[in-house]
Amino acid sequence: MGGDTGPEVVIPGAALCAERHPELRFLLVGDRSRVAPLVERYPRLKQRAEIIHTDVFVTMDAKPSQALRQGRGKSSMWLAIDAVRTGQADAAVSAGNTGALMAMARFVLKTLPGISRPAIAAMWPTMRSESVVLDVGATIGADASQLVEFAVMGEAMARCLLGLEKPTVGLLNVGVEEIKGQEQVKEAGRILRDSKLPIEYMGFVEGDDIGKGTVDVVVTEGFTGNIALKAAEGTAKQLSTYLRLCLQRTLMSKIGAFLAQGAFRALKDRMDPRKHNGGVFLGLNGVVVKSHGGTDALGFATAIDVTLEIVRNDLVNKIKTDVELMTGLLKQPEAPAEASL
Structure with a gap:
């Protein structure tokens, strides 16, 4: 839900990676009413994606302390990182607020x-x-x-x-x-x-x-x-x-x-x-990668590619x-x- 345009870039980026890497599966954490219609456009992604709904997300201008306080346990960013902690996901990729992402990742995954x-x-x-x-x-x-x-x-x-x-x-x-x-x-x-x-x-x-x-x-x-x-x-x-x-x-x-x-x-x-x-994000007990907030689908797909190499290695x-x-x-x-x- 983060970045300059939210799921309108993240979903097409994930769809590109679904074409490149047939073995990948995706947990798409965010507002189902915005995410689901976009996923419908990409049949191959739809076959390998699960939507985890939450209508709470961290804004790009939120302070890290505010994001921790208001988004703890329920924001899309928190739930994505927590999926790494629990082993539900191998890695989390976000184009959202960098300070909030680092604060949450450090709090949830620990160093x-x-x-x-x-x-x-x-x-x-x-x-x-x-x-x-x-x-x-x-x-x-x-x-x-x-x-x-x-x-x-x-x-x-x-x-x-x-x-x-x-x-x-x-x-x-x-x-x-x-x-x-x-x-x-x-x-x-x-x-x-x-x-x-x-x-x-x-x-x-x-x-x-x-x-x-x-x-x-x-x-x-x-x-x-x-x-x-x-x-x-x-x-x-x-x-x-x-x-x-x-x-x-x-x-x-x-x-x-x-x-x-x-x-x-x-x-x-x-x-x-x-x-x-x-x-x-190096030094954490889990893999978290930050995509540039102003990138397009190709840029977000590149961030996923980097993440995949990190997990594989x-x-x-x-x-x-x-x-x-x-x-x-x-x-x-x-x-x-x-x-x-």
């Missing part, structure tokens, strides 16, 4: 042992392929230990979704020199560099390294990560607008645009944000295992330095 705060991880298109970037909005401010947790979780996600045996990890900073940056970032870098964690830590990376794909996993806290994400989205739209205006200026530019239309289609496809949609248990290993290694006492004569 994994050893995780102090969850993070939102996004797949970021790069010059090489894609990278995992986290946190992009769940945690405003993070200490060194939390950044290390993010690194462990992001590395596990990269193994699952990018198919990499040993992804490279970098900490987002204002420079690559070890003396630069906030103390918590420098301390996290020291821990990752000096510990025996099985992570391919590459050091500090800067903002332009995200798009270059310098590393497979970029770690930062939610304030910086969200600004970077929104700045990248805005820059992509700005460049697209500039390009379109320039190509319409003269007859020769229009002819050039016509001749190069294949290349422009490929560029548009590569930069299409709908094909990189789906923020994954058992990401939650991978993170749980990695965090247990991290906790054990970081608690090991350092070996005493050898005496020199």
